[in-house]
Amino acid sequence: MEIDISRPILARNDELAAANRKLLDTSRVFALDVLASPGAGKTTTILATIDRLRERYRIAVIEGDIASKVDAEKVKAHGIPAVQINTGGACHLEADMIARALGALPIDDLDLVIVENVGNLVCPTEFDLGQGARIVILSVPEGHDKPVKYPAIFAQADAIILNKYDTMHVFDFDEDEFRESVRKLNGAAPIFVISAKTGQGVDAWTDWLSERIDAARA
Amino acid sequence: MEIDISRPILARNDELAAANRKLLDTSRVFALDVLASPGAGKTTTILATIDRLRERYRIAVIEGDIASKVDAEKVKAHGIPAVQINTGGACHLEADMIARALGALPIDDLDLVIVENVGNLVCPTEFDLGQGARIVILSVPEGHDKPVKYPAIFAQADAIILNKYDTMHVFDFDEDEFRESVRKLNGAAPIFVISAKTGQGVDAWTDWLSERIDAARA
Numbered sequence: 001m002e003i004d005i006s007r008p009i010l011a012r013n014d015e016l017a018a019a020n021r022k023l024l025d026t027s028r029v030f031a032l033d034v035l036a037s038p039g040a041g042k043t044t045t046i047l048a049t050i051d052r053l054r055e056r057y058r059i060a061v062i063e064g065d066i067a068s069k070v071d072a073e074k075v076k077a078h079g080i081p082a083v084q085i086n087t088g089g090a091c092h093l094e095a096d097m098i099a100r101a102l103g104a105l106p107i108d109d110l111d112l113v114i115v116e117n118v119g120n121l122v123c124p125t126e127f128d129l130g131q132g133a134r135i136v137i138l139s140v141p142e143g144h145d146k147p148v149k150y151p152a153i154f155a156q157a158d159a160i161i162l163n164k165y166d167t168m169h170v171f172d173f174d175e176d177e178f179r180e181s182v183r184k185l186n187g188a189a190p191i192f193v194i195s196a197k198t199g200q201g202v203d204a205w206t207d208w209l210s211e212r213i214d215a216a217r218a
Numbered sequence: 219m220e221i222d223i224s225r226p227i228l229a230r231n232d233e234l235a236a237a238n239r240k241l242l243d244t245s246r247v248f249a250l251d252v253l254a255s256p257g258a259g260k261t262t263t264i265l266a267t268i269d270r271l272r273e274r275y276r277i278a279v280i281e282g283d284i285a286s287k288v289d290a291e292k293v294k295a296h297g298i299p300a301v302q303i304n305t306g307g308a309c310h311l312e313a314d315m316i317a318r319a320l321g322a323l324p325i326d327d328l329d330l331v332i333v334e335n336v337g338n339l340v341c342p343t344e345f346d347l348g349q350g351a352r353i354v355i356l357s358v359p360e361g362h363d364k365p366v367k368y369p370a371i372f373a374q375a376d377a378i379i380l381n382k383y384d385t386m387h388v389f390d391f392d393e394d395e396f397r398e399s400v401r402k403l404n405g406a407a408p409i410f411v412i413s414a415k416t417g418q419g420v421d422a423w424t425d426w427l428s429e430r431i432d433a434a435r436a
Contacts, residue, residue, distance in 0.1 A: 037256045038339050038368060039360025066340060068366045089370065091309060091340040119367070121256050122284060122309040122338055141359035141382065142257025148286045149337070150256060152307065164359065170388050 013127050016095035020130025023102060024113070030216035031098075031113045032209065033131035035153055037146075038119030040139040041163040043071045044196040046114050050080055052206045057111035057213055062101040064093040064118045071116060081105060092123035095130055112213050121150040133158040133212055140164045140171050144178035147185055155185040159192065159208060166195040231345050234313035238348025241320060242331070248434035249316075249331045250427065251349035253371055255364075256337030258357040259381040261289045262414040264332050268298055270424045275329035275431055280319045282311040282336045289334060299323060310341035313348055330431050339368040351376040351430055358382045358389050362396035365403055373403040377410065377426060384413040 024031050036042045050059055060081040063072040072084035083101040085093060098115065105113065115131065117124045136157040138146055141164060147154040154160065160182060168175075182191060190208060194201035242249050254260045268277055278299040281290040290302035301319040303311060316333065323331065333349060335342045354375040356364055359382060365372040372378065378400060386393075400409060408426060412419035 037337070037360075038364055039255060039357075065367055067369050068363075070363055070366060089340070089344075091338070118340065119255070120309070120338060120340055122307070122336065123341065126307075139257075139359065141357065141385070142255075145286075145288055146256055148288060149283055151285050167359070167385070167388050170385050 010126060013095045016099055017128035017130040020095055020098050020102065021132075023107070024130060024132065025216075027107045027110070028217045029107055029110050029113055030133075030213045031115060031129070031131045033115045033117060033124075033129050033134040034137065035117050035121070035124050035134060035157070036119060036137035037121050037139075037142060040119070040137045040142065041196050042116050042119070042137055043074055045137055045161060045163060045194070046116060047074065047078060048194075048196040048199065048202050049114070049206055049209065050075075050078055052202060053112065053210065053213075054080070056210070058109055059112045059114065060105050060110050062098065062105075062113060062115045064097070064116055066090075066118060087118060091118055091120050092127050093117050093129060094127050098129045111217060112209075121146070121153050125152045125156060132216060133209075135159045135161060137161040137163050138178075140167050140173045143171075144174045144181075147178065147181040151185050154182055157186060157189050159205075160186070160189050161205060162191060162193045163196055165193050165200060166198050228344060231313045234317055235346035235348040238313055238316050238320065239350075241325070242348060242350065243434075245325045245328070246435045247325055247328050247331055248351075248431045249333060249347070249349045251333045251335060251342075251347050251352040252355065253335050253339070253342050253352060253375070254337060254355035255339050255357075255360060258337070258355045258360065259414050260334050260337065260355055261292055263355055263379060263381060263412070264334060265292065265296060266412075266414040266417065266420050267332070267424055267427065268293075268296055270420060271330065271428065271431075272298070274428070276327055277330045277332065278323050278328050280316065280323075280331060280333045282315070282334055284308075284336060305336060309336055309338050310345050311335050311347060312345050316347045329435060330427075339364070339371050343370045343374060350434060351427075353377045353379060355379040355381050356396075358385050358391045361389075362392045362399075365396065365399040369403050372400055375404060375407050377423075378404070378407050379423060380409060380411045381414055383411050383418060384416050
């Protein structure tokens, strides 16, 4: 006999995600779930996003990591509230972890919660957290073939960021092939080409995000 | 009531891994399990390894991917037998997948089987495949803080490769901090600094690997 244990786990997660979504909607807070490989530049992109939006919105960050609090400390050093979730080995965040983290944040005094998921292009895709949008960041050094090799995460993203664009001259990254493979998986998501380090392209990305934050507050 | 489902799954995997290890030992074949993030350069490192060792050893590759057969095709284009495992969403290889892949290879006519695991710094660590050695590849663009954030994989590696060393001038990678954090987790594993693309440092790595292949054949 085979027991499919993934189904009840995911169904329970979906229930908790729906409760998170309802809480966020009621509180008029937009939640952004950020997915990427380790080292794609999630934290740097989040910090660049905060720098551009902090005058207009009240922002907090939920940091998901296997271990360490390196990233939460970086965010706090920017004067932004951050909650660290250490999954203790688990390869993704789940809705119940987000529920607890939201409980630790002053949700009525926030406009935007950015969730930095565990660095992983596979596991987080199946777990809805209750976010308003989910984005995936790919960095140039990882190579243009990643959408073909990790299709689920690119298929479901609401926006795709290509980061570390300032290093294009160092790597054999075929941007046309990248865009074509993304389009086959996801016809709707915009692709933002940025360098979180130099600031190139970040405004177009934060304009897109601002529209969604404003809609959640309206 | 809570049921810990991970324990029986891992116990069954360990049994199958022991059977793989016995088959490999009896056949005097060395198996290398290669772990890394997506885009760290696993396939390029494997191809550089093959180029240096193919005159001395008979080599095959087992490619683990969520989807696609991009990497297996690259290996086959080098004239090396390759078996593609598509996990269909699973974030790591398991021992039973390796057992089936070994069954599809001419094991009596091989000296080295290289297993390219799914691109993931988290999930593969818990699953023994029966390998003779397990290595982790980190690439410079990913950043020096990855051992702190993904400690399990660095703690258990038999060797650690720092790849894309030719791009050190482009990134803020603190090599001393990287080495120090690795040493805290793993006092035994050598660190090989390489560029699989330019060939820098690859000979020292393949010398280490050759010693282990020779020991398995003796």
